[in-house]
Amino acid sequence: MNNAFIAVLRRDLLLAWRSRADLLVALSFFVVVASLFPFGVGSDPDQLRAIGPGVVWVAALLATLLALPRMFSQDFDSGVLEQLLLSQEPPVAWVSAKIAAHWLSTGLPLVVVSPLLALMYGLEPGAIKVLALALLIGTPILSLIGAIGAALTLGLRGAGSLLALLVLPLMVPVLIFGAGSVDAWASGIGLRAHLLLMGGGLFAALALAPSASAAALRITMD
Amino acid sequence: MNWDSFAAFIDMGGRGAFVWGSYGVTLALIVAELWALSRRRRDTLHRLLRLQQLDTDRSAT
Amino acid sequence: MNLFKFSSPQTFYSLAGTLAPVFGVIAAVLATVGLYISFFAAPTDAVQGEVYRIIFIHVPAAWMSMVIYLAMAFWSAIGLGLGTRLSFYMAKALAPTGALFCFLALWTGALWGRPTWGTYWAWDARMTSQLLLLFLYFGHIALTNAIEDARRADKAGAIIALVGAVNIPIIYFSVKWWNTLHQGSSINLTKSSMASTMLIGMLIMALAAWAYSIAVTLVRVRSIILERERRTDWAAAEIRLQGAKA
Amino acid sequence: MLEIHDLACLRGDRLLFRRLGLSVQAGELWRIAGANGVGKTSLLRLLCGLATPDTGEVRWQGKTIRQERESFHAALLYLGHAPALNDLLTPLENLHFACAAAGDAVSPSDCSAALTRIGLGQQLDLPAKVLSQGQRRRVGLARLFLATQRPLWILDEPFTALDVAAAAELAQVIAQHASTGGMVIFTSHQEADFGMPVRTLDVGAFSA
Numbered sequence: 001m002n003n004a005f006i007a008v009l010r011r012d013l014l015l016a017w018r019s020r021a022d023l024l025v026a027l028s029f030f031v032v033v034a035s036l037f038p039f040g041v042g043s044d045p046d047q048l049r050a051i052g053p054g055v056v057w058v059a060a061l062l063a064t065l066l067a068l069p070r071m072f073s074q075d076f077d078s079g080v081l082e083q084l085l086l087s088q089e090p091p092v093a094w095v096s097a098k099i100a101a102h103w104l105s106t107g108l109p110l111v112v113v114s115p116l117l118a119l120m121y122g123l124e125p126g127a128i129k130v131l132a133l134a135l136l137i138g139t140p141i142l143s144l145i146g147a148i149g150a151a152l153t154l155g156l157r158g159a160g161s162l163l164a165l166l167v168l169p170l171m172v173p174v175l176i177f178g179a180g181s182v183d184a185w186a187s188g189i190g191l192r193a194h195l196l197l198m199g200g201g202l203f204a205a206l207a208l209a210p211s212a213s214a215a216a217l218r219i220t221m222d
Numbered sequence: 223m224n225w226d227s228f229a230a231f232i233d234m235g236g237r238g239a240f241v242w243g244s245y246g247v248t249l250a251l252i253v254a255e256l257w258a259l260s261r262r263r264r265d266t267l268h269r270l271l272r273l274q275q276l277d278t279d280r281s282a283t
Numbered sequence: 284m285n286l287f288k289f290s291s292p293q294t295f296y297s298l299a300g301t302l303a304p305v306f307g308v309i310a311a312v313l314a315t316v317g318l319y320i321s322f323f324a325a326p327t328d329a330v331q332g333e334v335y336r337i338i339f340i341h342v343p344a345a346w347m348s349m350v351i352y353l354a355m356a357f358w359s360a361i362g363l364g365l366g367t368r369l370s371f372y373m374a375k376a377l378a379p380t381g382a383l384f385c386f387l388a389l390w391t392g393a394l395w396g397r398p399t400w401g402t403y404w405a406w407d408a409r410m411t412s413q414l415l416l417l418f419l420y421f422g423h424i425a426l427t428n429a430i431e432d433a434r435r436a437d438k439a440g441a442i443i444a445l446v447g448a449v450n451i452p453i454i455y456f457s458v459k460w461w462n463t464l465h466q467g468s469s470i471n472l473t474k475s476s477m478a479s480t481m482l483i484g485m486l487i488m489a490l491a492a493w494a495y496s497i498a499v500t501l502v503r504v505r506s507i508i509l510e511r512e513r514r515t516d517w518a519a520a521e522i523r524l525q526g527a528k529a
Numbered sequence: 530m531l532e533i534h535d536l537a538c539l540r541g542d543r544l545l546f547r548r549l550g551l552s553v554q555a556g557e558l559w560r561i562a563g564a565n566g567v568g569k570t571s572l573l574r575l576l577c578g579l580a581t582p583d584t585g586e587v588r589w590q591g592k593t594i595r596q597e598r599e600s601f602h603a604a605l606l607y608l609g610h611a612p613a614l615n616d617l618l619t620p621l622e623n624l625h626f627a628c629a630a631a632g633d634a635v636s637p638s639d640c641s642a643a644l645t646r647i648g649l650g651q652q653l654d655l656p657a658k659v660l661s662q663g664q665r666r667r668v669g670l671a672r673l674f675l676a677t678q679r680p681l682w683i684l685d686e687p688f689t690a691l692d693v694a695a696a697a698e699l700a701q702v703i704a705q706h707a708s709t710g711g712m713v714i715f716t717s718h719q720e721a722d723f724g725m726p727v728r729t730l731d732v733g734a735f736s737a
Contacts, residue, residue: 011618
């Protein structure tokens, strides 16, 4: 079982490292989008502090969305995906590896960079930590849900906008509880409920998304 | 009977715009869907008929 | 096992042909009775006056948009599970009508909200979930249209319908949580004490919408069946017969 | 033993072929012939389970490949039209990954031996994007040396972009696999001398 998982994970991380310039582009997109809002909303500190978590989360959703097509398209074009579908090990194994590699190369950097943006929005240290923790739990869910959309829209013209239409509505709950956890912490309600719910969401996504993506890939390659 | 005159019925207690706005759009969209359905049926049949003739011509040659 | 007799496209094609007008008539009758009740039998509401009558199409539309999406997910599950092509045709035939009712629920909700709350859009929990459901419909329709190969389009549509259906309760409860967090408990559109005539009117209109959806779906599925099964002898004969008349 | 019963394949709106039957025994060599666009690649994809047939069945050792997916894929090697390479990886990394992902335990040294044997000894550590078309195909074909324990080989246009010497060596490898009880199904435009009988299946004969 783990032969294919490890092989695909190591290879995808190696490929991510070799094309790290693209990853920096995706990361800079996240920073640029998040720093656009003050130009539209004004630089009043209280207002920015209020919308900060929400803005960072929306930017994280869009950054993940931008990086999703890359999860399968390179292997789809080169024919590697065909060979993977013919592996004797179940497709859930290597699909999970691809999703994990995608999160490590595009999702985790968002978590690492989020304190920088949180400072830009004037959040106090405690809020910065909560935001990073919420992103840490939330971004894997975004990658998992996004994987299903990426598999379904593989090889279609206009796949980018179609992918956004498919997966963004499904990501709204993660956005609600992710951004909500910072407000809950700030207002003293405590963030346990939010993080527990997101944890539950993460395990549900871990259980369902890989097999749904594998089924979608098999259908796409049919 | 709630209404003493047709005008009162249309006025709908001063909210006619909203009530008839809702019912009117609903009726319009339902009629539009039924019309689109019949057009879709006609277009599909014509297209399939042409495809059929195409197949018979191709297999005839 | 004659249950599967109806799952063959040919027999279902003729069955749908006989049932569609029947449900059409049922829908028309129920709608007239419902409209009579909503405008003439139901009394004026003490609080909202006459504008509450929008409820007689707003609530049925909202229900139908949900019921049809779940029906699409049901047919998708059967299609993926048993591989019966007809189930995919049903899911494809349901989508447009579901999206129509979803839009109508939003439209009538907004027109009702304006005089009642003062704004067309108040991020009420139910309306916000309805908006997200509309996005799920658009996503399903856009995906199935973007894929040329009909078989792949069916199965891809089935997967997104199932994934969407799994997410509906999650979306609904997270939006409800988010809404009560930011706005306190939202004014419940149907909170006003439901006089029995109002309830009956609404139920009849809901049944009318149900019958209408079935009739429209059956008609639409017939042309989908003809399109997909055109190579079979019976479908070719039917196309020659109907094509000449149409 | 691979059996195909009453196979039909629909590509979009066009019926490519129907009622296609075939039975491949151990030690047999089958060439799939037919004009371009008649459905040769579609047939190969159906045989290896990548595509699901509209009607008909593909059976491996008596059971349909849908039921026995895992054991069938363990016994199959499919080389598609395009060599499954990633441009950023070297031939060695590509080959080693291809074997590991397919579930074969193969060491990097075996891979480099296979690559040198097929004439890519100097290109081992170059990124695949700098290789020529012929060299890229040979990286794909190098897997043949490492997949001898897989009885069924399905090869889509293995001889394209190969020079005469490489084509001769490939024919020899295929013939050797068939003679040791393997089965090879391939498509090819050029005639190749395998030094053994080659059965041919013309897909055009089954076209609608």
